[in-house]
Amino acid sequence: MFNLQIIPVGAFQQNCSIVWDDQKNAAIIDPGDEAETLINFIESKQLNLTKILITHGHLDHIMAADKLRTHFGVAIYGSQEEDQPLFEQLGEITQEYGFPRVEGFLPNHWLNDGDLIKVGDLKFDIRHLPGHSPGHIGFFDFENKIVFSGDVLFQNSIGRTDLYKGNFDQLISTIRTKLFDLDDDFVVVAGHGAYTTIGQEKQNNPFLKK
Numbered sequence: 001m002f003n004l005q006i007i008p009v010g011a012f013q014q015n016c017s018i019v020w021d022d023q024k025n026a027a028i029i030d031p032g033d034e035a036e037t038l039i040n041f042i043e044s045k046q047l048n049l050t051k052i053l054i055t056h057g058h059l060d061h062i063m064a065a066d067k068l069r070t071h072f073g074v075a076i077y078g079s080q081e082e083d084q085p086l087f088e089q090l091g092e093i094t095q096e097y098g099f100p101r102v103e104g105f106l107p108n109h110w111l112n113d114g115d116l117i118k119v120g121d122l123k124f125d126i127r128h129l130p131g132h133s134p135g136h137i138g139f140f141d142f143e144n145k146i147v148f149s150g151d152v153l154f155q156n157s158i159g160r161t162d163l164y165k166g167n168f169d170q171l172i173s174t175i176r177t178k179l180f181d182l183d184d185d186f187v188v189v190a191g192h193g194a195y196t197t198i199g200q201e202k203q204n205n206p207f208l209k210k
């Protein structure tokens, strides 16, 4: 069975997701802030955290990742390596945004289109979803029809394209070719705000009307 807890964290209320199977094998996706809150949740549920997964290198998705890696002694997977400067320059970026400085770090493993990540019984296919950031990826669970797609597609909106190597046309093409080929009832857990479905966004999203 698929278990999910979404915990919005930090000033940007970024949807950090924790997923686990029936044996409590767990992964955390985009631990963006509030490391203590996330650690407390994982430990109070007695989850066996096996991996830290990252959709992209923006600060609000990664600021607690290195702390969790140290605390739990597990590896960080993702995003795709074109995001490398965002991880390396996290110290300067957090200061520019007026946050307490969080030092830069690198994931243990970059992920690429077609890779597969296992979390106990759960399986996530990786797709490269560039446009919002160059190395943005999504974690697709085809068995449970749910995708963790970060800041690519939101309910009635899409990700910003004015940040490092953002590209509007590329983002629209990413959504049309790598998200809109999914079934209408596929659930989309976005990086911010309410979850949605592919069918709902095909019908209502103003950025994707023909």
Ligand SMILES: [Zn+2]
Binding pocket: 056, 058, 132, 151
């Ligand atoms: Zn972002």
